[in-house]
Amino acid sequence: MTVLDAAIAPAATTLLRFATAGNVDDGKSTLVGRLLHDAKAVLADQYDAVESASRRRGQGSVDLALLTDGLRAEREQGITIDVAYRYFATARRRFVMADTPGHVQYTRNMVTGASTADLVLLLVDARKGVTEQTRRHAAVAALLRVPAVVLAVNKMDLVGYDEATFAAIAADFAALAADLGLADVTSIPVAAIDGDNVARPSAVMDWYAGPTVLDVLESVPVGAEPLDTPMRLPVQYVIDADGQRSYAGQLASGVLHDGERVVVLPSGTVTTVAGIDVLGERSPVCWAPQSVAVRLADDVPVRRGDLIVAAGEAPHLRQEVGLIVCQLHERPLRVSDEVLVRHGTRTIAAVVQDIVPAGPIPELTCAPDADSVAVNQIAGVLVRTAEEIAVDRYAEHRLTGACLLIDPVDGTTRAAGVVT
Template sequence: MSTLAPVTPARQSTLLRLATAGSVDDGKSTLVGRLLYDSKSVLADQLDAVERVSRDRGLNAPDLALLTDGLRAEREQGITIDVAYRYFATAKRSFILADCPGHVQYTRNTVTGASTADVVVLLIDARKGLLEQTRRHLAVASLLRVAHVIVAVNKIDLVDYDEARYRELAAQISTAGADLGVANLVTIPVSALEGANIVDRSEKTPWYDGPSLLELLEELPQADEPSAESFRFPVQTVIRPQGAARDPRYTDYRGYAGQIAAGVVRVGDQVVVLPSGKRSTIEGIDTADGELAEAFAPQSVTLRLSDEIDVTRGDLIATATDAPEVTQDVVGTVAWLAERPLLPGSRVLLKHTTKTVQAVVRDVVGKLDLDSATLEPAERLELNDIGRVTLRLASPIAAEEYLVSRRTGAFLLIDAADGGTLAAGMVGDALSAARNPEDRPVQYTI
């Protein structure tokens, strides 16, 4: 038996997950390519390939968008279709970057990329200004509770680096962000093509005294300590070693494996298993490297309980004194991602953490009007609509408001026939919370 090793929940984690978003041809892929190129995060063979393709197209300079548009269909069409993930690092920080599509048809991919992001970099064309898709992306960032939102006013070179045009757009962006519930928002004038204010500050914008995009990304505050949230552990599988009958060490072994969704757990903690409500004590925390005295999100561990309780996949092990409520009725905000409309009476599967249950849509309460930022009455939700629905589940789940927890407050709606994802959902009235940012905790200030 190995010695128990205490683990201190680390506030320091230099990894930052960011996603880009914006309308078609706003220059997202070029900005990402410029960020990688100017920060010297591109391998020589990658750059050679981009230069070769660029020459074949008759271009005088490398098309940096090719660094992220990895699919052949994307390169042929000149638009981003799938979410392209890239990894790079500077002396101060490591990054996982998701370049999301801008076409309204691929809004579902943008939701995917932004759902795990710590920061969204939203691009707008300095010539076009705010578009409907811009408002949609601001709404998605607000609903998904993305901690940081940066709006890059791109192609500032095409308006001759005009300060007045930038100030006008910055004011419009601030108003739209406030209407849609973006609590903290920063704007930066950039030119992805020329590299202005991407990695280094540009002399062509002497009227802008803020940081470059990379400087801002490096300086953003890190996430709160894991101990700030109550312990939540969705059970992924029950472990009973196959050799238990032959090895006396594992004769009575029963562990519950999964990833800690929130908080910290320690040996001796009192916990409750939901939805059954049975209580027990943490007897051990096992990993591939041995036992731990404590563990924290997002570690993957196996927990042992001191009592024999019927625990299965989809159950939630939580702090006994601060457990979420168990319910079969869910009010949720959903981003509808399917071609067919969502109608009252629709039967779907709801996936919440590691649990999947049957559900029926009782009512479509309304949908978000992107222009007025208000919930308008609606009888259905169409592709890319964001709306409020009520659901009745066949069996209970331990759900929390998305405002409280992004992990235990999120769900998916799935087509039972083909397994396709129909919607990304958030437990609670996220639309009202989005329109009242004062009710939300301020996560950073620049």
């Protein structure tokens, strides 16, 4: 291990971002509440409030689902509506959890929660197995190339903790995962209401010798991909201070060294890094996802939205960009619609040229002759931008291969897309 590797490794493995998903009534809120409780991430007053609310409802035990369904509308309707972010930590790792809704009409919200996730915790009911909504959530995880998936087969207590039931569901999902290209899948039998295999091994499912949900969350590798990919620095601010000009932004991927030859896109200007500041201090090197300010050796034109990349590893410049999009807005995205493409720190005008079916699950995409994409649908979209834009394929670059399609009139987000 080099000195750089040693410096990077601890910071890269401290934080895990993960998203939860699952069908309505499969017990996701209970599992998340149990995870927070058993990981000692619930304050005493929070637990007391949930205990009191459970007592008022006449429940004999504490309803841990109340720890997660925080919106008034969610509590009144008994459903999860919006993405809720929870922050907690154990002795081994810090976590940012995006708890996403289970209803079909809120499938689009999973895109928001899973877009930055290192792992998706996907719940199924042991009595129902893999359902259409499970397939939807798995397809979104595959589309966003989430590195790892945990399939939590919940409510095992309601099927008598039957090993054969769990094995059949795990095999069914493994076949689906193979079709979608999900490589890292761990299936775990769970009874969230009692905490079996959530944060502690289950005594009643002694036939299962694998990890608990928390074991996987604490041990799954994270943080390596951005360092192994080519360097990309989207310019967020141009700073003029003390007669010097520097370019600030968050390093999206890779490692950048002082003195390195770089290319500024879309101009294509080649220059050399003359200095790097990290947290206001001079540094010989920086790495993703650090926020940095970079000085260049030559007086070259650089503006917000430009992309600084390593020489010899530049992405393609193009005006026609093929995307696979998930439609987020109720108003369909149509051929000939004018949109803004928000890519990294750059926003550029574009027009939708073509729409085609896309994805391995037919019920998720549009019809072959469709000229629009409806809400929650996944489809292939070709856009033509007003100027050349530097894009990576999402399969090769998860951060710089993604974009949003924005309405130019009211600023609403129409769709989230990945570059194909």
